[in-house]
Amino acid sequence: xxxxxxxxxxxxxxxxxxxxxxxxxxxxxxxxxxxxxxxxxxxxxxxxxxxxxxxxxxxxxxxxxxxxxxxxxxxxxxxxxxxxxxxxxxxxxxxxxxxxxxxxxxxxxxxxxxxxxxxxxxxxxxxxxxxxxxxxxxxxxxxxxxxxxxxxxxxxxxxxxxxxxxxxxxxxxxxxxxxxxxxxxxxxxxxxxxxxxxxxxxxxxxxxxxxxxxxxxxxxxxxxxxxxxxxxxxxxxxxxxxxxxxxxxxxxxxxxxxxxxxxxxxxxxxxxxxxxxxxxxxxxxxxxxxxxxxxxxxxxxxxxxxxxxxxxxxxxxxxxxxxxxxxxxxxxxxxxxxxxx
Amino acid sequence: xxxxxxxxxxxxxxxxxxxxxxxxxxxxxxxxxxxxxxxxxxxxxxxxxxxxxxxxxxxxxxxxxxxxxxxxxxxxxxxxxxxxxxxxxxxxxxxxxxxxxxxxxxxxxxxxxxxxxxxxxxxxxxxxxxxxxxxxxxxxxxxxxxxxxxxxxxxxx
Ligand SMILES: [Zn+2]
Ligand SMILES: [Zn+2]
Numbered sequence: 001x002x003x004x005x006x007x008x009x010x011x012x013x014x015x016x017x018x019x020x021x022x023x024x025x026x027x028x029x030x031x032x033x034x035x036x037x038x039x040x041x042x043x044x045x046x047x048x049x050x051x052x053x054x055x056x057x058x059x060x061x062x063x064x065x066x067x068x069x070x071x072x073x074x075x076x077x078x079x080x081x082x083x084x085x086x087x088x089x090x091x092x093x094x095x096x097x098x099x100x101x102x103x104x105x106x107x108x109x110x111x112x113x114x115x116x117x118x119x120x121x122x123x124x125x126x127x128x129x130x131x132x133x134x135x136x137x138x139x140x141x142x143x144x145x146x147x148x149x150x151x152x153x154x155x156x157x158x159x160x161x162x163x164x165x166x167x168x169x170x171x172x173x174x175x176x177x178x179x180x181x182x183x184x185x186x187x188x189x190x191x192x193x194x195x196x197x198x199x200x201x202x203x204x205x206x207x208x209x210x211x212x213x214x215x216x217x218x219x220x221x222x223x224x225x226x227x228x229x230x231x232x233x234x235x236x237x238x239x240x241x242x243x244x245x246x247x248x249x250x251x252x253x254x255x256x257x258x259x260x261x262x263x264x265x266x267x268x269x270x271x272x273x274x275x276x277x278x279x280x281x282x283x284x285x286x287x288x289x290x291x292x293x294x295x296x297x298x299x300x301x302x303x304x305x306x307x308x309x310x311x312x313x314x315x316x317x318x319x320x321x322x323x324x325x326x327x328x329x330x331x332x333x334x335x336x337x338x339x340x341x
Numbered sequence: 342x343x344x345x346x347x348x349x350x351x352x353x354x355x356x357x358x359x360x361x362x363x364x365x366x367x368x369x370x371x372x373x374x375x376x377x378x379x380x381x382x383x384x385x386x387x388x389x390x391x392x393x394x395x396x397x398x399x400x401x402x403x404x405x406x407x408x409x410x411x412x413x414x415x416x417x418x419x420x421x422x423x424x425x426x427x428x429x430x431x432x433x434x435x436x437x438x439x440x441x442x443x444x445x446x447x448x449x450x451x452x453x454x455x456x457x458x459x460x461x462x463x464x465x466x467x468x469x470x471x472x473x474x475x476x477x478x479x480x481x482x483x484x485x486x487x488x489x490x491x492x493x494x495x496x497x498x
Pocket of ligand 1: 345348
Protein backbone atom coordinates (compact mmCIF):
# COMPACT_ATOMS: atom_id res chain seq x y z
CA UNK A 1 0.00 0.00 0.00
CA UNK A 2 2.76 2.44 0.88
CA UNK A 3 4.55 1.92 -2.41
CA UNK A 4 1.55 3.00 -4.41
CA UNK A 5 0.90 6.10 -2.44
CA UNK A 6 4.13 7.38 -1.01
CA UNK A 7 4.71 9.90 -3.77
CA UNK A 8 1.59 11.80 -2.82
CA UNK A 9 1.84 15.34 -1.52
CA UNK A 10 0.55 14.54 1.96
CA UNK A 11 3.67 12.55 2.80
CA UNK A 12 5.70 15.76 2.76
CA UNK A 13 5.92 17.52 6.09
CA UNK A 14 4.16 20.87 6.22
CA UNK A 15 4.35 24.00 8.35
CA UNK A 16 2.30 23.89 11.57
CA UNK A 17 1.44 20.25 10.90
CA UNK A 18 0.67 19.68 14.58
CA UNK A 19 -2.66 21.39 13.83
CA UNK A 20 -2.83 22.28 10.13
CA UNK A 21 -3.41 19.11 8.12
CA UNK A 22 -3.48 20.54 4.62
CA UNK A 23 -4.09 23.60 2.49
CA UNK A 24 -6.05 23.77 -0.72
CA UNK A 25 -6.53 26.56 -3.27
CA UNK A 26 -9.11 26.27 -5.99
CA UNK A 27 -9.65 28.61 -8.95
CA UNK A 28 -12.62 28.36 -11.30
CA UNK A 29 -12.09 29.44 -14.91
CA UNK A 30 -14.21 29.35 -18.04
CA UNK A 31 -13.18 29.72 -21.64
CA UNK A 32 -14.72 32.40 -23.84
CA UNK A 33 -16.96 31.15 -26.63
CA UNK A 34 -18.25 28.00 -24.97
CA UNK A 35 -21.40 27.62 -22.88
CA UNK A 36 -20.78 26.28 -19.37
CA UNK A 37 -20.42 22.46 -19.07
CA UNK A 38 -24.05 21.85 -18.08
CA UNK A 39 -25.04 23.10 -21.53
CA UNK A 40 -22.44 21.17 -23.51
CA UNK A 41 -23.16 17.78 -25.08
CA UNK A 42 -20.80 14.90 -24.28
CA UNK A 43 -19.23 15.26 -27.75
CA UNK A 44 -18.74 18.99 -27.22
CA UNK A 45 -17.24 18.31 -23.82
CA UNK A 46 -14.80 15.84 -25.31
CA UNK A 47 -13.79 18.29 -28.02
CA UNK A 48 -13.34 20.95 -25.39
CA UNK A 49 -11.25 18.61 -23.22
CA UNK A 50 -9.03 17.81 -26.18
CA UNK A 51 -8.39 21.50 -26.71
CA UNK A 52 -7.42 21.99 -23.07
CA UNK A 53 -5.28 18.85 -23.02
CA UNK A 54 -3.43 20.13 -26.08
CA UNK A 55 -2.84 23.42 -24.31
CA UNK A 56 -1.53 21.60 -21.24
CA UNK A 57 0.65 19.15 -23.18
CA UNK A 58 4.25 19.28 -22.05
CA UNK A 59 3.46 21.88 -19.41
CA UNK A 60 5.30 21.66 -16.11
CA UNK A 61 4.36 23.58 -12.98
CA UNK A 62 6.99 23.92 -10.25
CA UNK A 63 8.91 21.21 -12.06
CA UNK A 64 5.91 18.86 -11.97
CA UNK A 65 4.65 17.37 -15.19
CA UNK A 66 0.90 17.25 -15.76
CA UNK A 67 -0.87 14.07 -16.86
CA UNK A 68 -4.35 13.57 -18.25
CA UNK A 69 -6.96 11.04 -17.09
CA UNK A 70 -10.34 10.51 -18.70
CA UNK A 71 -12.78 9.99 -15.85
CA UNK A 72 -14.65 7.39 -17.92
CA UNK A 73 -11.57 5.17 -17.78
CA UNK A 74 -11.60 4.99 -13.99
CA UNK A 75 -13.55 2.58 -11.81
CA UNK A 76 -16.08 3.86 -9.33
CA UNK A 77 -13.78 2.84 -6.49
CA UNK A 78 -10.89 4.82 -7.94
CA UNK A 79 -13.11 7.87 -8.28
CA UNK A 80 -14.45 7.73 -4.74
CA UNK A 81 -10.91 7.22 -3.45
CA UNK A 82 -10.00 10.45 -5.26
CA UNK A 83 -12.92 12.18 -3.58
CA UNK A 84 -11.64 11.02 -0.21
CA UNK A 85 -8.21 12.38 -1.00
CA UNK A 86 -9.91 15.69 -1.86
CA UNK A 87 -8.56 15.45 -5.39
CA UNK A 88 -11.99 15.73 -7.02
CA UNK A 89 -15.46 16.78 -5.90
CA UNK A 90 -18.25 14.26 -5.21
CA UNK A 91 -20.19 15.85 -8.09
CA UNK A 92 -17.27 15.24 -10.44
CA UNK A 93 -17.12 11.58 -9.41
CA UNK A 94 -20.88 11.08 -9.63
CA UNK A 95 -21.13 11.79 -13.34
CA UNK A 96 -17.97 11.04 -15.27
CA UNK A 97 -18.97 11.20 -18.91
CA UNK A 98 -17.16 13.94 -20.80
CA UNK A 99 -15.00 14.77 -17.82
CA UNK A 100 -11.24 14.76 -17.68
CA UNK A 101 -8.82 15.23 -14.83
CA UNK A 102 -5.40 16.78 -15.35
CA UNK A 103 -3.03 16.10 -12.47
CA UNK A 104 0.56 15.96 -11.32
CA UNK A 105 1.97 12.64 -10.16
CA UNK A 106 1.98 13.70 -6.50
CA UNK A 107 -1.66 14.88 -6.92
CA UNK A 108 -0.80 18.29 -5.50
CA UNK A 109 -1.76 20.05 -8.73
CA UNK A 110 -4.92 19.21 -10.63
CA UNK A 111 -7.52 20.60 -13.00
CA UNK A 112 -11.06 19.22 -13.23
CA UNK A 113 -12.43 19.73 -16.74
CA UNK A 114 -16.19 20.16 -17.09
CA UNK A 115 -17.12 20.12 -13.46
CA UNK A 116 -19.54 22.98 -12.93
CA UNK A 117 -17.07 25.32 -14.64
CA UNK A 118 -14.84 24.53 -17.60
CA UNK A 119 -11.69 24.43 -15.49
CA UNK A 120 -11.26 24.03 -11.79
CA UNK A 121 -7.63 24.44 -10.93
CA UNK A 122 -6.60 23.01 -7.58
CA UNK A 123 -3.37 23.04 -5.60
CA UNK A 124 -2.89 21.17 -2.32
CA UNK A 125 -0.01 21.05 0.11
CA UNK A 126 0.61 19.72 3.62
CA UNK A 127 0.24 21.97 6.63
CA UNK A 128 -0.53 25.68 6.43
CA UNK A 129 0.77 26.65 3.01
CA UNK A 130 -1.75 29.18 1.74
CA UNK A 131 0.81 31.46 0.14
CA UNK A 132 2.72 28.65 -1.59
CA UNK A 133 -0.46 27.07 -2.90
CA UNK A 134 -1.70 30.40 -4.20
CA UNK A 135 1.58 31.08 -5.95
CA UNK A 136 1.47 27.69 -7.66
CA UNK A 137 -2.20 28.05 -8.62
CA UNK A 138 -1.64 31.49 -10.11
CA UNK A 139 1.45 30.30 -11.97
CA UNK A 140 -0.58 27.51 -13.57
CA UNK A 141 -3.46 29.90 -14.26
CA UNK A 142 -1.10 32.34 -15.95
CA UNK A 143 0.45 29.64 -18.12
CA UNK A 144 -3.04 28.55 -19.17
CA UNK A 145 -4.20 32.11 -19.81
CA UNK A 146 -1.45 32.46 -22.40
CA UNK A 147 -3.15 29.74 -24.41
CA UNK A 148 -6.81 30.12 -23.51
CA UNK A 149 -8.98 33.19 -23.24
CA UNK A 150 -10.79 33.11 -19.91
CA UNK A 151 -14.24 34.66 -19.54
CA UNK A 152 -13.74 37.86 -17.61
CA UNK A 153 -15.60 41.06 -16.89
CA UNK A 154 -14.12 44.29 -15.55
CA UNK A 155 -16.77 44.64 -12.88
CA UNK A 156 -17.61 40.99 -12.09
CA UNK A 157 -14.16 39.45 -12.49
CA UNK A 158 -13.93 35.85 -13.65
CA UNK A 159 -17.31 34.68 -14.94
CA UNK A 160 -18.49 31.43 -13.37
CA UNK A 161 -21.54 29.20 -13.72
CA UNK A 162 -22.57 30.03 -10.16
CA UNK A 163 -22.77 33.73 -9.30
CA UNK A 164 -21.44 33.06 -5.79
CA UNK A 165 -17.95 32.50 -7.24
CA UNK A 166 -17.73 35.69 -9.32
CA UNK A 167 -14.67 37.88 -8.82
CA UNK A 168 -11.51 35.98 -8.03
CA UNK A 169 -13.42 32.67 -8.33
CA UNK A 170 -11.00 31.48 -5.68
CA UNK A 171 -11.65 29.30 -2.66
CA UNK A 172 -8.81 28.79 -0.27
CA UNK A 173 -9.04 26.53 2.73
CA UNK A 174 -6.91 25.12 5.49
CA UNK A 175 -7.89 21.81 7.05
CA UNK A 176 -7.34 22.00 10.79
CA UNK A 177 -7.29 19.26 13.39
CA UNK A 178 -8.90 20.82 16.46
CA UNK A 179 -9.37 18.05 19.07
CA UNK A 180 -8.69 20.28 22.08
CA UNK A 181 -10.93 23.16 21.00
CA UNK A 182 -13.64 20.67 20.14
CA UNK A 183 -13.54 18.94 23.51
CA UNK A 184 -13.73 22.37 25.16
CA UNK A 185 -16.85 23.07 23.08
CA UNK A 186 -15.16 26.15 21.67
CA UNK A 187 -15.53 25.41 17.97
CA UNK A 188 -19.04 26.74 17.46
CA UNK A 189 -18.34 30.15 18.88
CA UNK A 190 -15.14 30.27 16.86
CA UNK A 191 -17.13 29.41 13.73
CA UNK A 192 -19.49 32.28 14.54
CA UNK A 193 -16.64 34.71 14.97
CA UNK A 194 -14.89 33.84 11.72
CA UNK A 195 -18.17 33.99 9.78
CA UNK A 196 -18.40 37.68 10.69
CA UNK A 197 -15.12 38.36 8.94
CA UNK A 198 -15.88 36.58 5.71
CA UNK A 199 -14.57 33.12 6.51
CA UNK A 200 -16.21 29.82 7.37
CA UNK A 201 -15.14 27.12 9.78
CA UNK A 202 -17.00 23.88 9.35
CA UNK A 203 -16.66 20.18 9.92
CA UNK A 204 -14.54 18.63 7.24
CA UNK A 205 -17.07 15.88 6.63
CA UNK A 206 -20.64 16.67 5.82
CA UNK A 207 -22.43 19.81 6.71
CA UNK A 208 -22.97 19.21 10.38
CA UNK A 209 -21.33 21.63 12.74
CA UNK A 210 -19.56 18.83 14.57
CA UNK A 211 -16.89 16.84 12.80
CA UNK A 212 -16.62 13.29 14.06
CA UNK A 213 -12.92 13.34 13.55
CA UNK A 214 -12.24 16.86 14.90
CA UNK A 215 -11.20 17.90 11.39
CA UNK A 216 -12.39 21.30 10.25
CA UNK A 217 -12.04 23.39 7.13
CA UNK A 218 -11.33 27.10 7.46
CA UNK A 219 -12.16 28.79 4.13
CA UNK A 220 -12.59 32.21 2.58
CA UNK A 221 -16.10 33.20 1.53
CA UNK A 222 -15.58 36.53 -0.21
CA UNK A 223 -14.61 36.44 -3.88
CA UNK A 224 -15.76 39.78 -5.24
CA UNK A 225 -14.04 43.04 -4.34
CA UNK A 226 -10.95 41.44 -2.87
CA UNK A 227 -7.67 40.40 -4.47
CA UNK A 228 -6.44 36.83 -4.29
CA UNK A 229 -3.54 37.94 -2.13
CA UNK A 230 -5.70 39.80 0.40
CA UNK A 231 -8.11 36.91 0.68
CA UNK A 232 -5.14 34.59 1.23
CA UNK A 233 -3.63 36.90 3.83
CA UNK A 234 -6.91 37.08 5.74
CA UNK A 235 -7.09 33.32 5.75
CA UNK A 236 -3.50 32.97 6.95
CA UNK A 237 -3.97 35.44 9.76
CA UNK A 238 -7.12 33.74 11.04
CA UNK A 239 -5.64 30.26 10.57
CA UNK A 240 -2.63 31.35 12.64
CA UNK A 241 -4.93 32.53 15.40
CA UNK A 242 -7.02 29.36 15.40
CA UNK A 243 -3.85 27.24 15.42
CA UNK A 244 -2.58 29.22 18.42
CA UNK A 245 -5.88 28.79 20.25
CA UNK A 246 -5.78 25.04 19.63
CA UNK A 247 -2.20 24.85 20.89
CA UNK A 248 -3.13 26.76 24.04
CA UNK A 249 -6.16 24.54 24.60
CA UNK A 250 -4.00 21.43 24.24
CA UNK A 251 -1.95 22.54 27.23
CA UNK A 252 -4.88 23.29 29.51
CA UNK A 253 -5.45 19.82 30.91
CA UNK A 254 -3.35 18.43 33.75
CA UNK A 255 -0.25 16.69 32.50
CA UNK A 256 -1.13 13.36 34.17
CA UNK A 257 -4.55 13.38 32.54
CA UNK A 258 -3.05 14.08 29.12
CA UNK A 259 -0.47 11.34 29.68
CA UNK A 260 -3.11 8.86 30.70
CA UNK A 261 -5.27 9.58 27.65
CA UNK A 262 -2.26 9.57 25.33
CA UNK A 263 -0.93 6.17 26.41
CA UNK A 264 -4.41 4.65 26.35
CA UNK A 265 -4.98 5.99 22.81
CA UNK A 266 -1.57 4.73 21.79
CA UNK A 267 -2.31 1.29 23.24
CA UNK A 268 -5.53 1.08 21.25
CA UNK A 269 -3.85 2.17 18.03
CA UNK A 270 -1.03 -0.35 18.59
CA UNK A 271 -3.35 -3.25 19.42
CA UNK A 272 -6.80 -2.82 17.97
CA UNK A 273 -7.92 -5.33 15.35
CA UNK A 274 -10.93 -3.39 14.08
CA UNK A 275 -11.05 0.38 13.78
CA UNK A 276 -13.59 2.75 12.25
CA UNK A 277 -12.40 5.93 10.57
CA UNK A 278 -14.23 7.94 13.20
CA UNK A 279 -12.36 6.19 16.00
CA UNK A 280 -9.07 6.67 14.21
CA UNK A 281 -9.76 10.38 13.81
CA UNK A 282 -10.43 10.92 17.48
CA UNK A 283 -7.43 8.80 18.58
CA UNK A 284 -5.17 10.78 16.23
CA UNK A 285 -6.54 13.91 17.87
CA UNK A 286 -5.45 12.61 21.27
CA UNK A 287 -1.99 11.77 19.93
CA UNK A 288 -1.62 15.28 18.50
CA UNK A 289 -2.45 16.72 21.92
CA UNK A 290 0.12 14.36 23.43
CA UNK A 291 2.87 15.37 20.99
CA UNK A 292 2.13 19.06 21.70
CA UNK A 293 2.77 18.28 25.38
CA UNK A 294 6.05 16.51 24.78
CA UNK A 295 4.56 13.02 25.17
CA UNK A 296 5.08 10.26 22.58
CA UNK A 297 7.25 12.64 20.59
CA UNK A 298 8.68 9.75 18.59
CA UNK A 299 5.40 9.90 16.67
CA UNK A 300 5.32 12.12 13.64
CA UNK A 301 2.45 14.50 12.93
CA UNK A 302 2.85 14.05 9.19
CA UNK A 303 2.52 10.30 9.53
CA UNK A 304 -0.74 10.85 11.41
CA UNK A 305 -1.93 13.12 8.59
CA UNK A 306 -1.09 10.52 5.94
CA UNK A 307 -3.22 7.97 7.84
CA UNK A 308 -6.18 10.32 7.53
CA UNK A 309 -5.80 10.44 3.75
CA UNK A 310 -4.95 6.77 3.22
CA UNK A 311 -7.50 5.01 5.42
CA UNK A 312 -10.87 6.35 4.43
CA UNK A 313 -13.08 3.61 3.11
CA UNK A 314 -12.75 3.88 -0.66
CA UNK A 315 -8.96 4.16 -0.43
CA UNK A 316 -8.83 1.05 1.71
CA UNK A 317 -11.19 -0.81 -0.59
CA UNK A 318 -9.13 0.23 -3.61
CA UNK A 319 -5.79 -0.93 -2.25
CA UNK A 320 -6.94 -4.12 -0.52
CA UNK A 321 -8.78 -7.01 -2.09
CA UNK A 322 -11.71 -8.22 -0.08
CA UNK A 323 -12.21 -4.99 1.86
CA UNK A 324 -15.70 -4.39 0.63
CA UNK A 325 -17.73 -4.33 3.81
CA UNK A 326 -17.32 -1.86 6.69
CA UNK A 327 -16.11 -4.66 9.00
CA UNK A 328 -13.49 -5.83 6.50
CA UNK A 329 -12.32 -2.27 6.05
CA UNK A 330 -12.16 -1.73 9.79
CA UNK A 331 -9.81 -4.69 9.96
CA UNK A 332 -7.55 -3.39 7.17
CA UNK A 333 -7.55 0.05 8.78
CA UNK A 334 -6.49 -1.37 12.14
CA UNK A 335 -3.76 -3.42 10.43
CA UNK A 336 -2.47 -0.37 8.55
CA UNK A 337 -2.42 1.71 11.73
CA UNK A 338 -0.49 -0.95 13.68
CA UNK A 339 1.97 -1.24 10.83
CA UNK A 340 2.64 2.48 10.60
CA UNK A 341 2.48 3.77 14.16
CA UNK B 342 -33.06 0.56 2.20
CA UNK B 343 -29.38 -0.34 1.80
CA UNK B 344 -26.72 2.29 1.16
CA UNK B 345 -26.24 2.78 -2.59
CA UNK B 346 -22.50 3.03 -2.28
CA UNK B 347 -21.40 0.23 0.03
CA UNK B 348 -24.54 -1.88 -0.33
CA UNK B 349 -24.00 -3.06 3.22
CA UNK B 350 -25.08 -0.56 5.83
CA UNK B 351 -28.57 0.84 6.17
CA UNK B 352 -29.00 4.12 4.32
CA UNK B 353 -29.63 6.95 6.73
CA UNK B 354 -28.73 9.95 4.63
CA UNK B 355 -30.79 11.07 1.68
CA UNK B 356 -28.83 13.33 -0.59
CA UNK B 357 -30.56 15.23 -3.30
CA UNK B 358 -28.43 17.24 -5.62
CA UNK B 359 -29.63 19.70 -8.14
CA UNK B 360 -26.79 20.41 -10.49
CA UNK B 361 -27.87 22.64 -13.30
CA UNK B 362 -31.35 21.27 -13.13
CA UNK B 363 -30.17 17.69 -13.23
CA UNK B 364 -31.47 16.13 -10.07
CA UNK B 365 -29.59 13.18 -8.64
CA UNK B 366 -30.79 11.36 -5.57
CA UNK B 367 -28.71 9.10 -3.38
CA UNK B 368 -29.42 7.06 -0.33
CA UNK B 369 -26.26 6.59 1.69
CA UNK B 370 -25.20 5.32 5.07
CA UNK B 371 -23.70 7.94 7.33
CA UNK B 372 -20.18 6.56 6.79
CA UNK B 373 -20.44 6.77 3.02
CA UNK B 374 -22.03 10.21 3.13
CA UNK B 375 -19.17 11.38 5.33
CA UNK B 376 -16.52 9.72 3.21
CA UNK B 377 -17.89 11.50 0.15
CA UNK B 378 -17.25 14.71 2.03
CA UNK B 379 -20.68 16.15 1.49
CA UNK B 380 -19.42 19.56 1.10
CA UNK B 381 -19.56 21.42 -2.19
CA UNK B 382 -16.54 22.30 -4.20
CA UNK B 383 -17.07 25.95 -3.76
CA UNK B 384 -18.97 25.65 -0.52
CA UNK B 385 -22.35 25.63 -2.18
CA UNK B 386 -23.91 22.39 -1.11
CA UNK B 387 -27.44 22.69 -2.30
CA UNK B 388 -27.45 25.49 -4.83
CA UNK B 389 -31.17 25.26 -5.25
CA UNK B 390 -31.83 25.95 -1.60
CA UNK B 391 -29.39 28.79 -1.50
CA UNK B 392 -30.70 30.27 -4.69
CA UNK B 393 -34.33 30.03 -3.82
CA UNK B 394 -33.54 32.49 -1.06
CA UNK B 395 -31.12 34.45 -3.17
CA UNK B 396 -33.53 34.97 -6.03
CA UNK B 397 -36.09 36.97 -4.17
CA UNK B 398 -39.83 36.65 -4.88
CA UNK B 399 -40.02 39.91 -6.83
CA UNK B 400 -37.62 38.36 -9.35
CA UNK B 401 -40.33 35.97 -10.44
CA UNK B 402 -42.21 38.80 -12.08
CA UNK B 403 -39.30 39.38 -14.47
CA UNK B 404 -39.85 38.08 -17.98
CA UNK B 405 -38.75 34.57 -17.07
CA UNK B 406 -39.22 33.40 -20.66
CA UNK B 407 -36.43 35.68 -21.87
CA UNK B 408 -33.56 33.65 -23.32
CA UNK B 409 -29.84 34.20 -23.71
CA UNK B 410 -29.02 34.78 -27.39
CA UNK B 411 -25.75 32.87 -27.01
CA UNK B 412 -26.64 29.74 -25.06
CA UNK B 413 -30.43 29.87 -25.23
CA UNK B 414 -30.99 29.36 -21.49
CA UNK B 415 -34.13 31.03 -20.15
CA UNK B 416 -34.15 33.16 -17.05
CA UNK B 417 -36.62 30.73 -15.51
CA UNK B 418 -34.02 27.96 -15.88
CA UNK B 419 -31.34 30.14 -14.29
CA UNK B 420 -33.56 30.75 -11.29
CA UNK B 421 -34.43 27.08 -11.03
CA UNK B 422 -30.87 25.80 -11.21
CA UNK B 423 -29.06 28.70 -9.63
CA UNK B 424 -26.57 28.57 -12.48
CA UNK B 425 -26.19 30.71 -15.57
CA UNK B 426 -25.66 29.06 -18.95
CA UNK B 427 -22.64 30.83 -20.42
CA UNK B 428 -20.35 33.79 -19.74
CA UNK B 429 -22.55 36.02 -21.92
CA UNK B 430 -25.58 35.39 -19.69
CA UNK B 431 -24.10 37.96 -17.33
CA UNK B 432 -24.57 40.67 -19.97
CA UNK B 433 -27.73 39.24 -21.54
CA UNK B 434 -29.44 39.02 -18.14
CA UNK B 435 -27.51 41.94 -16.64
CA UNK B 436 -30.58 43.61 -15.16
CA UNK B 437 -32.23 40.41 -14.01
CA UNK B 438 -29.09 39.06 -12.33
CA UNK B 439 -28.00 42.31 -10.74
CA UNK B 440 -30.16 42.04 -7.58
CA UNK B 441 -28.95 38.46 -7.05
CA UNK B 442 -25.32 39.41 -7.44
CA UNK B 443 -25.84 42.32 -5.03
CA UNK B 444 -27.41 39.95 -2.51
CA UNK B 445 -24.42 37.65 -2.65
CA UNK B 446 -21.61 40.13 -3.02
CA UNK B 447 -22.99 43.53 -2.00
CA UNK B 448 -21.88 46.42 -4.17
CA UNK B 449 -18.40 45.05 -4.60
CA UNK B 450 -16.53 45.51 -7.85
CA UNK B 451 -13.81 43.12 -8.92
CA UNK B 452 -10.26 44.13 -8.04
CA UNK B 453 -8.12 43.02 -10.90
CA UNK B 454 -4.89 41.55 -9.74
CA UNK B 455 -4.15 38.78 -12.15
CA UNK B 456 -6.10 39.16 -15.33
CA UNK B 457 -4.37 40.10 -18.54
CA UNK B 458 -6.28 39.95 -21.80
CA UNK B 459 -5.02 37.40 -24.23
CA UNK B 460 -5.84 39.46 -27.30
CA UNK B 461 -4.61 43.01 -27.60
CA UNK B 462 -7.16 45.73 -28.25
CA UNK B 463 -5.54 46.48 -31.59
CA UNK B 464 -7.76 45.87 -34.61
CA UNK B 465 -6.96 42.93 -36.83
CA UNK B 466 -5.63 43.44 -40.36
CA UNK B 467 -9.00 42.36 -41.64
CA UNK B 468 -10.74 45.04 -39.59
CA UNK B 469 -8.26 47.63 -40.85
CA UNK B 470 -8.90 46.59 -44.43
CA UNK B 471 -12.64 46.96 -43.91
CA UNK B 472 -12.10 50.42 -42.48
CA UNK B 473 -9.86 51.27 -45.41
CA UNK B 474 -12.49 50.22 -47.88
CA UNK B 475 -15.05 52.33 -46.06
CA UNK B 476 -12.73 55.32 -46.04
CA UNK B 477 -12.14 54.99 -49.78
CA UNK B 478 -15.86 54.70 -50.42
CA UNK B 479 -16.42 57.83 -48.37
CA UNK B 480 -13.58 59.51 -50.29
CA UNK B 481 -11.84 60.15 -46.96
CA UNK B 482 -8.38 59.87 -48.50
CA UNK B 483 -6.45 61.22 -45.53
CA UNK B 484 -7.90 58.52 -43.29
CA UNK B 485 -7.34 55.95 -46.05
CA UNK B 486 -3.64 56.84 -46.23
CA UNK B 487 -3.25 56.41 -42.47
CA UNK B 488 -4.99 53.04 -42.60
CA UNK B 489 -2.89 51.90 -45.55
CA UNK B 490 0.29 52.67 -43.60
CA UNK B 491 -1.05 50.81 -40.58
CA UNK B 492 -1.86 47.75 -42.67
CA UNK B 493 1.62 47.78 -44.25
CA UNK B 494 3.15 48.06 -40.79
CA UNK B 495 1.12 45.12 -39.51
CA UNK B 496 1.84 42.98 -42.55
CA UNK B 497 5.55 43.59 -42.10
CA UNK B 498 5.35 42.20 -38.53
ZN1 LIG C 1 -22.49 3.00 2.82
ZN1 LIG D 1 -25.95 32.43 -21.95
